[in-house]
Amino acid sequence: MKRVYVNEKWCLGCHLCEYYCAFASTGGKDMALVLKDIEISPRIRIEEMDGISFAVSCRHCDEPFCVKGCITGALSKNDGIITIDKEKCIGCYTCVLSCPYGAVQPSDDGAIQKCELCIKTHAGVPQCVLGCPNGAIVFEERGA
């Protein structure tokens, strides 16, 4: 199963992953048009401090507490990818409380949002990976 992996050794803290993520989820054609003058709310987020930085997004856990704890059944894992059914989600944030990575966020639409490996975006492949200039975020098969 290909997953997004992050190696902080190569993270430059440039935050481009966040912008590419935010852009991908808009479905827009031109980043400048869609992200101009807005506060982005990406599904991948940089943690940074004292020269250390790294991006965090959903790990698509083998034992996903978010899915198991979801009170509505809105979160589910299919083909290794944990996705959110925004129709069902009522924004109780039990998943936020469950996620050991802090990778699930409340979203502007009242539901939650999380990385879905861009399977729902027009891009089809994780844009954070493509947007990372230094290979700190990769999308690959790493076995167990």
Next chain:
Amino acid sequence: MAVNYIYPEYEVVRNYDRCIACRVCERQCANEVHEYLKDIKKMVADDSKCVNCHRCVSLCPTRALKIVKTDHTFKENANWSGKSIQEIYKQAEGGGVLLSSMGNPEKYPVYFDKILLNASQVTNPSIDPLREPMETKVLLGSKAQNIERDENGRIKKVMPPHVELSVPVMFSAMSYGSISYNAHESLARAASELGILYNTGEGGLHEDFYKYGKNTIVQVASGRFGVHKAYLNSSAAIEIKMGQGAKPGIGGHLPGAKIVGDISKTRMIPEGSDAISPAPHHDIYSIEDLRQLVFSLKEATGYTKPVIVKIAAVHNVSAIASGIARSGADIIAIDGFRGGTGAAPTRIRDHVGLPIELALASVDKRLRDEGIRNNVSLVVAGSIRSSADVVKAVALGADAVYIGTAALIALGCHLCRSCHTGKCNWGIATQKEELVKRLNPNLGYKRLVNLITAWKHEIKEMMGGMGINSIEALKGNRLMLRGVGLNEKELEILGIKHAGE
């Protein structure tokens, strides 16, 4: 200083319609050109700090940036260029020797660009290099001079020490210190994957890279930094650096401030101590002294490794090469005046030496005239920019080429020529941790592998076009070359005919 005579060379042009203030430019500019003004939620730039390295341009996700050359003009004339005027201002202000990075930028002829290659038609089939066997493997070193046979009449297969390259391209000497750990790792890993060699430069060999020994040329320069037995023996070949194309006759100086941590360890000098490479080797004041150093290195390594002597292309290069060929050296590396450097006095870089094409042609001819061309292999350097340059160099007589600047460009270098500031935004010519990490060797080495693989394909295409399926048959095959727009003398030195002949 009340009057500022130094004007910005570049202007940062930001398209505010496209700028989304993501601040990547701000975060990525080590020169602190860009700044986000929170109160007005806008990015601004200080042009005077810009070195035109394009880091911000490359990373801007909305392509909102471009850097343009300023159209501000001095009152120039044919004699007094803006450059000359500006340089005088700088020296009047600072009182120092002008220092520059990378190779000679001046408008001297680039002979590679005035040479055309041949191809087969009818009388001799061209060869499809993608499918048919096409050999680019090269062995560097001297050749056995005599055929000796054992009691059964079988040839004694004693080959002088040599190195093998899958393609006649090597990464030239760039020291750890002048370039970063990650740049070095990229070069070492790429060389290893490609089956070619990279060169440590004069800065010693980081212990992490001993494992790439089979693909390493270790350099012995006048400063002898990091030179010890294990260093010499961990290599595939040893290079004595006599000179460098960018600064013939000039030594090197890495300021003490850069001698920290691993650099100090690798160079085997105390932290903070200046690393000075004298202009000459102070144990070599004549050609016979060179022979002494060559053989001392051979002794130290049990005659198992070829010894390279690297010189800058200077006016009597062919006579010098002839002397080296008789000194026990196995390989002569000649560095032309367009070769790169981390820092060289501008006047030296721009006014000393000669183009590698002429140096190569004359050295190859001289060695052949003396019948000693097979005593040594010839490696040339000094702005080999493409596979066509490689093919032309080989056809002029080189066994292989070194690439330095081209390799750095592959790693992301944008030729901003500010290596000497140590603030390389691409993580190449810097030791600042936060900048060094910008060059991820996992990506870097792959880019180098891609570059050389692409060149290899192209070399094969060109060879195939000529109906040549082995690089040996290209070496010195000057009939495959024709000059355009060259005068008789130039053609004579290059040993080629004019196009149409």
Next chain:
Amino acid sequence: MNLLAHDLGYRSLNEIIRNTDEDVVIDRCYGERFIGSGASGKTITINGTPGNALGAYLDGATIVVNGNAQDAVGDTMNDGKIIINGNAGDALGYAMRGGKIYVKGDSGYRTGIHMKEYKDKKPVIVVGGTTGSFLGEYLAGGIIIVLGLNSEDVPVGNFTGTGMHGGQIFIRSPKKLKYLPKQVCMNTADESDIDSIKEYLTEFSELFGVDMDEILGRPFYKLTPNAKNPYKQMYTYN
């Protein structure tokens, strides 16, 4: 019609052949070139050594050589049949598009190179003995069969199937082939594979009187283009 080739010279010889509808028997043949070029609808029997480019562009005629043939037999052949009761030279069946070539003995370098299929045309070469290097180079379609009946070793040279991107090569060999280029995939031919070439083997057996049991008495290796390993991306647009 009986013709004495060497006495006529190749141009006269070929003109006569071109202008007749009869079957032709040629004697005293010493290297006369281009025999049967583009011919259709007749049988040409040659006693001797026909010259280069025998049966070039052949378009349906049958050519039988009692002896060895030289280079470039069946060059760009479209249809018909060439039967050689001996050896053939280099570049046999170059760029052949249809028809069949049967060689009792050996063939030279570059056998079946650039062979291709088109619509219902599917060229076939069967070589009874061995071939030189570059067998089936650039093969784009059709079938090449090498039987190695006179060989106890792999009956082909180096660089077999170099640049192959279509078609099939069957090699009857006591040993597996080694050092094949990356674009070639090798399997031991199974029963259905053998069935697919049975008609050519049978015809070979009948033409040259070779026992079918002997032909089938050894494994065949089947070479096909390796779809998983197409040419690596070679180009970067500039």
Next chain:
Amino acid sequence: MREGMFRNLSGCAVSGIFSKSGKRFSGELIIDSISVMHERSNGLGGGFAGYGIYPEYKDFYAFHMFYDNFAAKKECEEFLERHFDIINLSKIPTRKVPQIKDEPLIWRYFVTPLPTKLASSQLDEREFVVKCVFRINTSIKGAYVFSSGKNMGVFKAMGYPEDVGRFYRLEEYEGYCFTAHGRYPTNTPGWWGGAHPFALLDYSVVHNGEISSYDANRRSIEMYGYKCTLQTDTEVITYIIDYLNRKKGLTLKEVCSVIAAPFWSTIERKPQEEREELEFLRSTFDSLLITGPFSIIVGFEGGLMALNDRLKLRSMVVGEKDDMFYVASEEAAIRVIQNDLDRVWSPKGGEGVIITLEKGKS
């Protein structure tokens, strides 16, 4: 414009006949063979080499000369007299053939080096002769030595080979070996000296093809005292063979492993001993690797070698009948003189076929 002033590209036909028992036969046979391959020539050059043809002068170097004029002849003969004892000199007998025109002065000298000159040169006899041949060919304008071996001779001219054979009355010679060449040069009006065979001492080479490595080979071989005056492939091949076989002492088989070296990938698969030898030869003489299409027949005293380039880009067939050995660009050229062969086959690319006299040298 003449040969040597520019690079000459050509495609051709070759043929060779060799009697392993040393039985001498008439030159007629080789004319019959080469004429079958008329299509492969264009009338701009043809030639023959015969071995064992001068039994009465077998200890003397037979110099065959072209002179443009009498002045050249005079100058050359003065040179010869200073360095050699001239045992016999004569015009080479020819007959008028309408197709052969513009013939130069064609002379033959049987010579032996003057002992004093030889001694003072400190060279071995053959090297001395080579040096003298180069002296004539590079410094005496209008004089050209086109054959310089013992008990052998080269006969060549502008024209189709069968016409050249009749011109030189080749049927009147008998030898144990003949080679022939029909030439198809592509960019030259042709010059008599540029025809094949090309010879130095008793090495003669006929060659079909064009080599891509020419200048790499030329510039390399010229380091060792050879002067490539004609800029033809054959000349450089001849010198390479002379250098490797005579001067470096490689066997002809080893020579093949240099000039038509196997691919590295092939070498890697060989057993260790052989691999090391091939690696050694290929790397030691890297600049003498010949690439591009060629098939050559090399004549030498007491033997014959046929060799194709390593990709076998030119055709070549060899045949045997009893003690006779045949080699030609096309099988028909053998069949026409011997239809009933014991064996006929095509050597592999790079695989030299070497035939020598059964009882040693004649």
Next chain:
Amino acid sequence: MCSGLSQRSNRVRGKGCLSMQYVIIGNSTAAVGAVEAIRRNDKEGSIVIISNESHHVYSRPLISYLLLGKTDEHRMKYRGDNFYRDNKCELMLNKTAVRIEPEKKQVILDDGTSVSYDKLLVCTGSSPFVPPMPGLDEVKNKFTFYTLDDARALDNVLKENMKVLIVGAGLIGLKCAEGISKKNVEITCVDLAPKVLSSILDEESSAIVKGHLEEHNIKFYLKQQIAKFEGNIAYLSDNTEIEFDVLVLAVGVRPNISLIKDIGGKTNRGIIIDERCRTSIPDIYAAGDCSESIDISSEEAKVMALLPNAYMQGECAGMNMSGVDFVFDKAFPMNSIGLFGLHIMTAGTYTGEVYSDSEQKNYKKLFYSNNRLNGFILIGNIEKAGIYTSLIRERTPLDTLNFELICKMPGLMAFSRKTRAEKLGGIKNESIGA
């Protein structure tokens, strides 16, 4: 190991080659967890689900959102329409299991029929508890707020400007209040406890929540109990009269344990189960709100009536029922509640030393002792709360991370570089350079 669940592949196929018969009493979260786990291991065995309701499995906590209009009955379904079909389950609706006959391995239903089982799961949940109150029987519009049917009934009577009295200011009562607030009704809430959400909040945080609810016009009478009802008037213990149109009783719930208790199975407040969700009776498992298990944050046995817990217990039971040895030992209380836009998250036990940090409605309190995080309360800023939760769940030694930092801001930054490499790079060994 990030899962906290250990699993050994030790599949046992019961009863020779005959396929297994699984029976599940109850049709809520734990049942779904069990079905999904069983089907991971056993694609063939038959599964019978007995439900005393008439609905496709739905999420009980969503009933307040249903009233609020944030969801509908279709979207409320906890699993898709094809859940039973896809998992080959036989669903028996409107049937109540009245008795288990463990020696015969069968369940007797209220219609007298029996269902035999090889493995039985009891996930009967709990029922609202209504304490005796004088006059209650005479109250006309009185409701509990526990099931979909409860919600429908309540929704049917509510009209604008009605006065609603909710007895109980716990989770159910307050969510009900939020749910019906949409109807523009006047809400009064009475609780015996001195604070709202008394079981999960401390005084300060409870005060913040109460204040927030009061801003949304909910009236509270705390430390009060209903003395009596007289028609539409409730009299509190201090004689306060509260007039109401509708009464909602949300005092509490009790686990439904009788099926097990009746046959001598070990019970306490809930059915006692071990870490494999086994009851004391062979081949009978229990999971969810009816069961009682160890809270790892306090190491005490508790009924932890929480949906995530129910699922994971159900899953654990299902795994073991279908022959795979599986342990679930990560249960602890955990709540995420939104009330009128204010988010409250709590987890674990509130014992030990305290780190607190609050600013207006953002409130944070962490409880730790013996190098472990025991529990926390977060109000307002709940970003990355799961990282705190994981510290409780994994019993992470606090000295392995930068505790000072993580107190201020939950994040992976507080962990060691190596741990981060494992978490983010999927790297299991020490080589983080590659």
